[in-house]
Amino acid sequence: MGVEAEQAGARRPAQASSPGMGAWRFVVCFGTVSLLADFVYEGARAVTGPLLASLGASALIVGAVTGAGEAAALGLRLISGPLADRTRRFWGLTIAGYALTVITVPVLGLVGVLWAACALVIAERVGKAVRSPAKDTLLSHATAATGRGRGFAVHEAMDQVGALIGPLVVAGVLALTGDYAPALGVLAVPGLAVLGLLVWLRARVPDPGAYEREVAPAVGRPSDGRLPGAFWTYAAFTAATTAGFATFGVLSFHLVERGLLAAAWVPVLYAAAMAVDALAALATGWAYDRVGARVLVVLPLLAAAVPALAFTSTRTLAVLGSLVWGAAMGIQESTLRATVADLVPTGRRATAYGVFAGVVGAASLAGGALTGALYAYSIPVLIAVVAAIQAAALALLAVAGTRRR
CATH class of the missing domain: 1.20.1250.20 (MFS general substrate transporter like domains)
Incomplete structure (x- = not known):
């Protein structure tokens, strides 16, 4: 065709x-x-x-x-x-x-x-x-x-x-x-x-x-060619929560360097995190269809919990933090895409997905650099900064909900 x-x-x-x-x-x-x-x-x-x-x-x-x-x-x-x-x-x-x-x-x-x-x-x-x-x-x-x-x-x-x-x-x-x-x-x-x-x-x-x-x-019906204002607010929310999101590379570095997990077990833990990713996507996806974008409130909470758990010196808590990371990834990669589809008319939807990916990519780069630098400086400071960023993300989510209504 x-x-x-x-x-x-x-x-x-x-x-x-x-x-x-x-x-x-x-x-x-x-x-x-x-x-x-x-x-x-x-x-x-x-x-x-x-x-x-x-x-x-x-x-x-x-x-x-x-x-x-x-x-x-x-x-x-x-x-x-x-x-x-x-x-x-x-x-x-x-x-x-x-x-x-x-x-x-x-x-x-x-x-x-x-x-x-x-x-x-x-x-x-x-x-x-x-x-x-x-x-x-x-x-x-x-x-x-x-x-x-x-x-x-x-x-x-x-x-x-x-x-x-x-x-x-x-x-x-x-x-x-x-x-x-x-x-x-x-x-x-x-x-x-x-x-x-x-x-x-x-x-x-x-x-x-x-x-x-x-x-x-x-x-x-045709749109006026512009992406809706609510889309940009949700993009800002996503950028904030992603910029304060630790990467698995930093998590696995901590696990191995602190002697909490052997290097050979890191891929196994990653696989377990991907399984949690799938389950979290299913759970929040079903919830999204019932309560709408309000379900996204759990994303900043999970992102804030990741460093508080994963960067401890206790193996059980550190592994749990990595699994929480997987849950947050599941929400990012499924429910956020559903929100974009609901916010943007069909005529501009591919453009919106492209812009959204660009925002996530830039925020991911910033988040990886930020968490890596703060990890080397002070883990308590890292936990506090990530919590503050996620609090700002929650405020943006509230604004996005208001604009959408």
Whole structure:
């Protein structure tokens, strides 16, 4: 389907278009796509550092390349989001982004030159930037019928299943063969499944906007081109709570340096945190559909609790803090996306997702630097500063609720 067909589908009246499957089935199929894609790229990311090191990379190069990749994954959405809204090629950008990821990962295991491997690592992250705003927009249409919170929560939970399986499979193949080529080559299988499922899903549901028009016909009306004021207030809330959010890198550093956990157990703890991530997404997603954005009040509370628990000298409390971190991540990656879909009209939704990702990326960088610096200076000061930032985030959330009403 070309851009003309997609644009025509976006303009088609509700009675002239009906989805080719139920909304929940669409969400689950899209969740399966994300599960398989996470299988691929999370499997690769689990060994990116050692792989680059085996090709002669220094710690500086590994840090610079992975940092550049994450910056590209978030920052480039400021371009891909508006591009999706302008061209209306949501399916095209989604498939192109996934294709770039699932092609680069198996090839990464075959290259024997450092510069080529570095380029592929960054290209994989560019693929995520290309697809994410368009993908979230497609998904947002179906969640209008399933419930915003529940739809995004189920998608996030399935996503995390892939994030658990991928690194385990790669680790197993690497342990058996001792070679990165077969360890990453095996990821071509779920990669092909991603593309096949996407092509089939596009053929079945060429116009997911029909889901939203069926439950709310007025969404097809054009907007004035500006993002709503409430969106910007929620973005400020998200920036505040993210800027005061400790990264797992700092948490794991504390656990190992204080002798609370052996380095070999850190991936296990991370996997447990991802399981909590999925459960928290499901719980808050269901709650969001009942009480609305008020459920987000738990996010600053969890973020404030993370350093108070994780940076202690007691193993049980430190592990609990890491699990609380996983719960906060689950809310960030599911319920916040549902809120954006409710705040922004369809014509500007991909742009909103791109801007939102840019805000989260900048705040994440600030939060990682802040918590790392304060950890080295004074843990009590770190706990107090994070608590103050989260209190400010709660105030912004209250303002956002008022503006929305």
